[in-house]
Amino acid sequence: MTTIPQRLRPHSTLLLYPTLLLSSVLTMPAAYAAVIPDIAAPLTASDINAKPDTVLSQLSLAQALKIALAANRDLKLSQIAIDSAAAAKIIAGAAPNPTLTIQTAGMNPKLGIGAGTLRDKTVDTTFRIDQLIERGGKRDLRLQGATHLETSAKFDNEGQLRQLRLATSFAYFDLMAAQGKFSIANELRSIFRTTLSTADLRKKTGDIAGADAARVKVDAMRAENDARQAANDLFQAQSSLLSLLSAQSAPSDLRAIDAWADIAAADAQLLYADIRPLIAQRADVKSAQARLDAALSARQLALAAKTRDVSVGLQFEHYPVSPTNTLGSGNSFGISVQIPLFARYAYQGEISLAEKNVDSAREILEKTKENARFELLNIQESARSAQEKVQRFQQELLQAARQSASAAEFAFKNGAIGVTDLLDARRIYRTTELDAINAQADYAKALSALRISIQEVTTP
Known part of the structure; x- marks a missing residue:
């Protein structure tokens, strides 16, 4: 060195x-x-x-x-x-769910609802199911849009x-x-x-x-x-x-x-x-x-909202037979349709x-x-x-x-x-x-x- x-x-x-x-x-x-x-x-x-x-x-x-x-x-x-x-x-x-309605009416506060079983009570009982029917392909369009948004989230x-x-x-x-x-x-x-x-x-x-x-x-x-x-x-x-x-x-x-x-x-x-x-x-x-x-x-x-959706209802009504009711069994059925009006x-x-x-x-x-x-x-x-x-x-x-x-x-x-x-x-x-x-x-x-x-x- x-x-x-x-x-x-x-x-x-x-x-x-x-x-x-x-x-x-x-x-x-x-x-x-x-x-x-x-x-x-x-x-x-x-x-x-x-x-x-x-x-x-x-x-x-x-x-x-x-x-x-x-x-x-x-x-x-x-x-x-x-x-x-x-x-x-x-x-x-998801499709719209049906709606169940149970209604009891006709109860007189003075006369009461009568004697006997529940079926024999003098009341008017109604069972009703309503279902909304979507038209115009709304469900498919909603699903299509949500699918695109899911794809966007992935990207x-x-x-x-x-x-x-x-x-x-x-x-x-x-x-x-x-x-x-x-x-x-x-x-x-x-x-x-x-x-x-x-x-x-x-x-x-x-x-x-x-x-x-x-x-x-x-x-x-x-x-x-x-x-x-x-x-x-x-x-x-x-x-x-x-x-x-x-x-x-x-x-x-x-x-x-x-x-x-x-x-x-x-x-x-x-x-x-x-x-x-x-x-x-x-x-x-x-x-x-x-x-x-x-x-x-x-x-x-x-x-598609301009295409009217329809709501269909099916009803069963029961009213017990009594001395004053001579119309038969007291059971009846009904059908309803609801259509929106774009007034x-x-x-x-x-x-x-x-x-x-x-x-x-x-x-x-x-x-x-x-x-x-x-x-x-x-x-x-x-x-x-x-x-x-x-x-x-x-x-x-x-x-x-x-x-x-x-x-x-x-x-x-x-x-x-x-x-x-x-x-x-x-x-x-x-x-x-x-x-x-x-x-x-x-x-x-x-x-x-x-x-x-x-x-x-x-x-x-």
Whole structure:
């Protein structure tokens, strides 16, 4: 091992800075292909029935998605909405029940009801059954509309599932980025602490000016603030992910263990494929279409209200035979029919409202299609742009910033530049490194959003 002269040892700590920080970046890009397929893989029974751990610590993206599927409350609410729609479908398909009426009349308060058994009492007893007969196919139309609403609820659940996967993936990538920034900030703080200690010693020996030592102290204090902010950002990212997982763990216990994407693993065909034909297969578009179908059924039902329903009644009446009653056994039968008369109102309001609801549902469908088209195109363009940024950072910017920082360290060691130039080179390198992490996170999010959106319309 080469021995560094005593007068140069303070600069040796400075020279290690680019190497330490670069190693933290170059070790991040790894087999990201193992992350994305977990997002795009079809759900299994074990995924749906997965139970969240009591304490979450070392967590992969695949595990986070499984826990979210099992524990997320918004997803549970959307599943309850499906059950509610199924119950509404049962209600809509039910036929009207008959009505039984039992009536006793003719009781004279002065003469009483007479002697003998209940059958011999001098009262008029009537048994009547009424049945509403719906006409115009109203029951089928109600059932048809409820079926469309149930279908819409199912597609809403699929859309909620997509949003949950996106939110969980994004939160996981934010946590990965926060961890990387926290690591860099701590390394920088440690380096500046050592540099500040060395600068104070050199100031006492007259090796550097007091102004230079003050500049080092200012940057050291900035590094302390940056480290504290990075710790807060990490806590916020941990809390956001735990909220999506409905987990009770302490945020500080959570750590993402997956690696960043390897650019070579990106699917070029996916980034440049024509995805516009897939718009009609999106869950939100299908849900809007189902709601339009339900509105059309409701309009037909409103028009069917002009077809009169008929209520048919069958009656049996018993009056006991008495000395004053010589009409026979006292038993009689009767039939009745009730038909509504549209003398003042013929459901004009319901029909007009149903027409407006159809117009509204049609506009919502077209708006949903437009939003889906722009969303898919924007996601694809974001993925392409993010890929180019990451490639530029890995192939050019990081290397240039590292070389610049290394040259500044070497020049400062040999007295060619001052502390100000050295600190500027450090600052540029650190900013470039943090920007590289942000680019990695943006690329991971865009690629995940693209794959999840594709999976939504290609997986049964």
